Amino acid sequence: xxxxxCCDVERLWDEMREGVQPxxxxxxxxxxxCPECQExxxxxxxxxxxxxxxxxxxxxxxxxxxxxxxxxxxxxxxAPDSIARVESPIGRLYVAFRHTGITAVAVDRGEDEELVLxxxxxxxxxxxxxxxxxxxxxxxxxxxxxxxxxDLEKVDISELTPFEQSALRAAATIPPGEVRSYGWIAxxxxxxTAARAVGRAMARNPVALLYPCxxxxxxxxxxxxxxxxxxxxxxxxxxxxxHSKGAPPQAARPPR
Amino acid sequence: MSALxxxxxxxxxxxxxxxxxxxxxxxxxxxxxxxxxxxxxxxGFALRMTGNREDAEEIVQDxxxxxxxxxxxxxxxxRSELRLQPWLYTITLNVTxxxxxxxxxxxxxxxxxxxxxxxxxxxxxxxxxxxxxxxxAADMVLxxxxxLQLPMHLRAAATLRFIEGxxHPEIAExxxxxxxxxxxxxxxxxxxxxxxxxxxxxxxxPSDRPTAAEEEE
Numbered sequence: 066x067x068x069x070x071c072c073d074v075e076r077l078w079d080e081m082r083e084g085v086q087p088x089x090x091x092x093x094x095x096x097x098x099c100p101e102c103q104e105x106x107x108x109x110x111x112x113x114x115x116x117x118x119x120x121x122x123x124x125x126x127x128x129x130x131x132x133x134x135x136x137x138x139x140x141x142x143x144a145p146d147s148i149a150r151v152e153s154p155i156g157r158l159y160v161a162f163r164h165t166g167i168t169a170v171a172v173d174r175g176e177d178e179e180l181v182l183x184x185x186x187x188x189x190x191x192x193x194x195x196x197x198x199x200x201x202x203x204x205x206x207x208x209x210x211x212x213x214x215x216d217l218e219k220v221d222i223s224e225l226t227p228f229e230q231s232a233l234r235a236a237a238t239i240p241p242g243e244v245r246s247y248g249w250i251a252x253x254x255x256x257x258t259a260a261r262a263v264g265r266a267m268a269r270n271p272v273a274l275l276y277p278c279x280x281x282x283x284x285x286x287x288x289x290x291x292x293x294x295x296x297x298x299x300x301x302x303x304x305x306x307x308h309s310k311g312a313p314p315q316a317a318r319p320p321r
Numbered sequence: 322m323s324a325l326x327x328x329x330x331x332x333x334x335x336x337x338x339x340x341x342x343x344x345x346x347x348x349x350x351x352x353x354x355x356x357x358x359x360x361x362x363x364x365g366f367a368l369r370m371t372g373n374r375e376d377a378e379e380i381v382q383d384x385x386x387x388x389x390x391x392x393x394x395x396x397x398x399x400r401s402e403l404r405l406q407p408w409l410y411t412i413t414l415n416v417t418x419x420x421x422x423x424x425x426x427x428x429x430x431x432x433x434x435x436x437x438x439x440x441x442x443x444x445x446x447x448x449x450x451x452x453x454x455x456x457x458a459a460d461m462v463l464x465x466x467x468x469l470q471l472p473m474h475l476r477a478a479a480t481l482r483f484i485e486g487x488x489h490p491e492i493a494e495x496x497x498x499x500x501x502x503x504x505x506x507x508x509x510x511x512x513x514x515x516x517x518x519x520x521x522x523x524x525x526x527p528s529d530r531p532t533a534a535e536e537e538e
Contacts, residue, residue: 079482079507083489105515111522112514115464116483118525124364128378132356132385139386190394 069095074102078109145192148182151206155300158274161185161193162202166221169271170206172293188271189224209274213241213305220275228254232266233276242306244282247289260284268292274301352389355405360385362485363413369480370417372469380420384413410485410495414477421473460525467517471510478503479510 069077069088074095080086096102146161146168159181161169169185186193201219209215217237222230235253239245247260247267254263267278273292279301283289291298302308360381367377367384388409392400468476474496481487481495489507493500515522 076504076508079504079511080489108515108519108522109511111526112511112518113483115460115518115522115525116468116479116514119369119461119464119468119484121365122368122374124360124378124381128360128364128381129356131378132360132382133353135382135386136352136389139390187396 071095071099071102074099075105078106082113145194146189147196148185148193149196149198149202151198151203153206154210154304155297158206159185160198160202160206161189161271162198163221165223166219167202167205167272167275168221168224170273170275172273172297174293174297185271188269205275210304213277215275217275220272222272222276225269225271228259228262229266229269232263233270233272233278236267236278236281237276239277239280241277241280244280244286244302244307246284246286247281248284250281264289280305280307352392355388355409356385359406359409363409366410366480366485367413367417369465369468369484370414370473370476371421372465376420380413380416384409384416387412387416404494407491407494410481410487411497414495418473460521463521464518464525467514470517471513475506475510475513478506479514482507482510 069091074092077086077088077092081089081092086092096106144163146163148159148161148169150173151158151160155172157173159169159171159173160167169189171181171185173181182193205215205219222233225233231254232250235250236245238253247263248257250263251257251259256262263281267281268290270276270278270292273279279291279298288295288298288302363384364377364381367380368374371377371380391412395403468479471479477496478492481492482489487495489500489503492498492503492507496503498506
């Protein structure tokens with residue numbers, strides 16, 4: 066084996082302290098013969114020693130109560146959203162909202178209402194209080210079906226993770242009547258290998274329709290998946306003027 | 322000649338990370354105990370990163386609030402897969418980074434460094450203390466300031482490695498960097514510290530510590 070050079074030996078110092086360096090014997094041999102490296106090791110050890118000597122400073126006693134108070138204050142902010150039923154061309158929608166904007170849209174598929182609400186509550190991490198939809202909510206939803214370009218200022222996705230937010234914003238740049246792949250969004254985010262993460266972000270989109278995750282399909286053009294069923298995805302896309310040229314969307318399975 | 326049993330590769334003060342505390346699946350319900358268990362450690366880390374107690378306190382508060390929010394949103398499976406300790410360090414580091422970035426212009430620590438003598442004199446004032454304790458405190462201030470002179474990513478690597486005693490893989494997880502990068506950052510940090518502290522190190526390390534030369538027969 067080639068003997069180690071001084072710069073290699075210097076670099077291996079920290080690993081040598083762990084005692085796991087496979088070239089340990091070589092390093093030791095080098096050190097025995099090289100006073101300069103010995104000196105560097107000694108100085109490095111001195112540095113490490115100095116750092117371990119830095120006094121451990123205890124946080125003030127008041128820190129824990131302060132933290133817990135802070136958290137309680139934040140939890141209060143997580144006041145429940147309101148939720149209302151809104152009729153639409155694709156059937157009834159559940160729309161959750163608060164003063165900052167619409168926070169969730171779910172398509173009614175004839176499931177038990179309580180079940181739908183429970184699912185939404187879990188996704189939002191907040192309670193939901195049934196109420197009437199105010200005008201700005203019905204208008205925003207109606208705008209989606211008229212122009213397919215709803216006012217995203219009225220949609221609040223600030224509670225989502227930064228990645229989810231940017232993935233949804235990228236999806237919102239797809240023109241109505243067109244589709245793009247998960248990979249396209251990933252590229253757009255500058256993370257070309259993140260197509261799967263984009264898929265997850267789309268699947269977790271709480272504001273269906275308004276942020277158009279339905280315009281995101283897989284690389285072959287197949288509609289792939291949709292939280293409310295692929296047939297609903299195909300219907301929404303058809304309303305926007307897009308017709309899948311690839312495999313026809315699977316028909317809904319007849320209920321047993 | 323015996324194998325080189327020098328302290329610099331020996332066991333005198335090998336930093337080993339204490340075994341990671343395995344928590345029950347953390348949820349908001351058990352959050353208070355998480356705060357209890359980790360506040361001291363995260364505060365110490367934030368203090369070394371900022372050199373400022375007020376900053377450290379606020380960073381830790383902010384980090385725990387973020388952790389709480391994130392935990393509240395996780396489903397049970399995500400929680401059970403979570404490695405709490407490195408995750409908390411990562412959050413603390415992110416908060417620290419944001420904070421330091423926004424107040425970089427007013428870095429008092431660096432100003433003080435311009436005149437190390439002033440620092441020394443400052444520390445020596447006050448009630449009568451045995452000279453060696455005063456000296457020691459002054460030396461520690463120098464070490465503290467030297468650490469603060471490092472660029473933030475190198476400071477994080479050095480702090481986690483030598484003060485927090487984390488292993489290379491753990492640091493890689495906390496910093497979300499490859500292990501090779503972590504090693505090279507630690508290496509560069511030590512090099513710079515050696516340059517800054519060079520002459521002082523000999524004085525700080527106790528003279529009765531065996532040196533390489535003495536260990537050799």
